Amino acid sequence: MVRKRLGELLEDLGFLSREQLEVALEVQKLNGKSLGSLLIELSFISPQELAQAIARQAGKDFVDLSIYTPSMEALKLLDKATAVQFEVLPLEVRGDRIVVAVSDPFNVNIIDLLRRKTGLEPEVLVSDRESILRAIEIYYEQLTKPIQQRIEELIRKASEGEADVPRLVDLFLNHAVIDRATDIHISPENTASHVFFRIDGVLHHYYTFPKEIHPSIVSRVKIVGGMDISEQRLPQDGGFTYSFLGESYDVRVSTVPTAYGENVVMRILPKNLSLFNLKSLGFEEDILRSLEEVISKPYGMVLVTGPTGSGKTTTLYAILRRLNALRKNILTVEDPIEYRFPFIKQTQVNEKAGYTFAVAIRHFLRQDPDVILVGEIRDEETAEMAVRAAITGHLVLSTVHTNDAVSTIPRLIDLKVKEYMIASGVLAITSQRLIRKVCPFCAEERVIGREELRLFGFAEESLERFLPSPEVKVKAGRGCDHCRGTGYLGRTAVAEVLTVDEEIGDMIVRGYPPLAIAQRAREKGMRSIKEDGLIKVVKGITTPEEVRRVVG
Numbered sequence: 001m002v003r004k005r006l007g008e009l010l011e012d013l014g015f016l017s018r019e020q021l022e023v024a025l026e027v028q029k030l031n032g033k034s035l036g037s038l039l040i041e042l043s044f045i046s047p048q049e050l051a052q053a054i055a056r057q058a059g060k061d062f063v064d065l066s067i068y069t070p071s072m073e074a075l076k077l078l079d080k081a082t083a084v085q086f087e088v089l090p091l092e093v094r095g096d097r098i099v100v101a102v103s104d105p106f107n108v109n110i111i112d113l114l115r116r117k118t119g120l121e122p123e124v125l126v127s128d129r130e131s132i133l134r135a136i137e138i139y140y141e142q143l144t145k146p147i148q149q150r151i152e153e154l155i156r157k158a159s160e161g162e163a164d165v166p167r168l169v170d171l172f173l174n175h176a177v178i179d180r181a182t183d184i185h186i187s188p189e190n191t192a193s194h195v196f197f198r199i200d201g202v203l204h205h206y207y208t209f210p211k212e213i214h215p216s217i218v219s220r221v222k223i224v225g226g227m228d229i230s231e232q233r234l235p236q237d238g239g240f241t242y243s244f245l246g247e248s249y250d251v252r253v254s255t256v257p258t259a260y261g262e263n264v265v266m267r268i269l270p271k272n273l274s275l276f277n278l279k280s281l282g283f284e285e286d287i288l289r290s291l292e293e294v295i296s297k298p299y300g301m302v303l304v305t306g307p308t309g310s311g312k313t314t315t316l317y318a319i320l321r322r323l324n325a326l327r328k329n330i331l332t333v334e335d336p337i338e339y340r341f342p343f344i345k346q347t348q349v350n351e352k353a354g355y356t357f358a359v360a361i362r363h364f365l366r367q368d369p370d371v372i373l374v375g376e377i378r379d380e381e382t383a384e385m386a387v388r389a390a391i392t393g394h395l396v397l398s399t400v401h402t403n404d405a406v407s408t409i410p411r412l413i414d415l416k417v418k419e420y421m422i423a424s425g426v427l428a429i430t431s432q433r434l435i436r437k438v439c440p441f442c443a444e445e446r447v448i449g450r451e452e453l454r455l456f457g458f459a460e461e462s463l464e465r466f467l468p469s470p471e472v473k474v475k476a477g478r479g480c481d482h483c484r485g486t487g488y489l490g491r492t493a494v495a496e497v498l499t500v501d502e503e504i505g506d507m508i509v510r511g512y513p514p515l516a517i518a519q520r521a522r523e524k525g526m527r528s529i530k531e532d533g534l535i536k537v538v539k540g541i542t543t544p545e546e547v548r549r550v551v552g
Contacts, residue, residue: 312432
């Protein structure tokens with residue numbers, strides 16, 4: 001059987017365009033590097049996307065090591081030096097087989113080596129080289145001395161008067177990265193201070209340390225974050241770049257004075273290109289089609305709405321990746337730039353210098369743009385400039401803080417945008433949330449009926465529309481090591497898309513209330529975020545409890 005070429009596979013999977021492949025092949029003529037490494041170097045694809053294509057090429061399954069915790073039993077069967085040399089990570093033992101992740105599934109020597117070393121039959125999964133080497137460093141270190149143990153030792157020494165604060169802060173960051181946390185909260189209380197990690201949108205308590213060292217920890221964070229350590233009465237913001245196992249992270253820091261001392265929140269922003277892929281974000285197929293349709297239009301505005309932490313920026317970046325930057329002049333103004341894309345002109349607001357979102361849009365219009373991305377619409381001038389740009393022949397992408405798609409219309413009117421400009425300028429408004437997915441390692445099936453779903457707040461109309469029968473099989477996680485006993489692992493998007501067609505535009509111009517517009521949009525096929533959540537419950541992706549927690 002002829003093996004399909006890597007470039008073609010990446011195209012089939014939607015990770016690469018024909019133009020990007022041609023550019024990479026031209027560059028390859030100059031330096032002779034392998035196609036896969038060149039595509040990653042040019043940021044056309046991520047290492048994870050390359051690994052998915054290689055897995056498809058080899059007829060193997062891809063494994064995402066960011067959500068997979070290897071078993072200690074499996075790790076002990078292969079020494080670290082061999083694991084690093086052959087880029088192989090033992091994952092688990094299943095009877096007489098050992099499941100492993102490899103970067104090169106075509107290397108038959110690895111199979112023979114594993115048989116000899118472990119005495120078991122290897123079952124091969126594919127992951128990217130960077131993730132495998134990173135996981136080897138993390139988990140073999142955990143074999144000798146778990147990070148929790150190292151942190152607890154430092155906390156114990158601190159209570160005895162021997163505080164190594166810089167090391168403790170570093171280990172908090174390391175542990176947060178290992179456990180996929182997006183935020184670290186260091187919160188002082190009356191008797192002690194506490195460390196919480198936000199994982200998949202939910203806070204988890206991790207550590208307690210003596211309140212006596214809290215000021216030292218706050219000072220350490222402020223120093224690395226470029227903040228004023230002498231100012232303790234006012235809130236402050238800062239940031240720094242942090243590296244761990246060869247990966248770089250932007251960390252945003254915020255401090256707020258409380259009754260017991262300064263509360264610190266550190267937001268961790270990974271620079272991971274694979275996050276920005278519309279398919280992998282979890283949108284349903286019809287929503288993906290709607291988004292693909294509107295972003296293929298030459299002009300108009302596409303708005304992404306939702307509360308803080310709902311993945312708006314990630315969706316905008318995923319849309320940017322879908323647009324052909326080799327054929328379109330794309331300019332962005334962001335606050336701040338969170339990820340750098342090839343062939344896209346990205347700028348960052350600077351309020352002190354007078355470079356605002358509105359000023360940027362005005363100057364962008366002289367740069368012959370096809371697409372303009374505005375990080376956020378939060379004032380009248382930005383709103384007006386963005387809508388005018390959309391009306392005058394440019395595709396404009398932006399975010400707004402509203403609870404649902406239809407309430408974005410009165411929000412724009414509040415920002416002094418005329419109704420006729422909204423109707424003629426806005427193509428679509430998508431509102432989204434992030435909900436936790438059922439852990440695949442401990443998922444169990446259960447049967448749930450309409451009556452029980454009603455108790456979770458699903459309307460009768462929604463149940464009739466999306467529930468195939470009076471009872472349906474759903475999934476829930478019982479809790480395991482992979483998900484830290486929560487029953488959930490990873491997150492996915494739930495969304496609604498309001499397409500502003502001629503009829504909806506006419507209703508906006510005539511001043512129809514948002515509820516009437518929402519009702520007509522529903523009659524035309526739009527579903528709510530909660531109904532999108534119901535679909536994911538029926539598919540076994542999430543639980544009704546999680547939909548109620550996030551959506552209400």
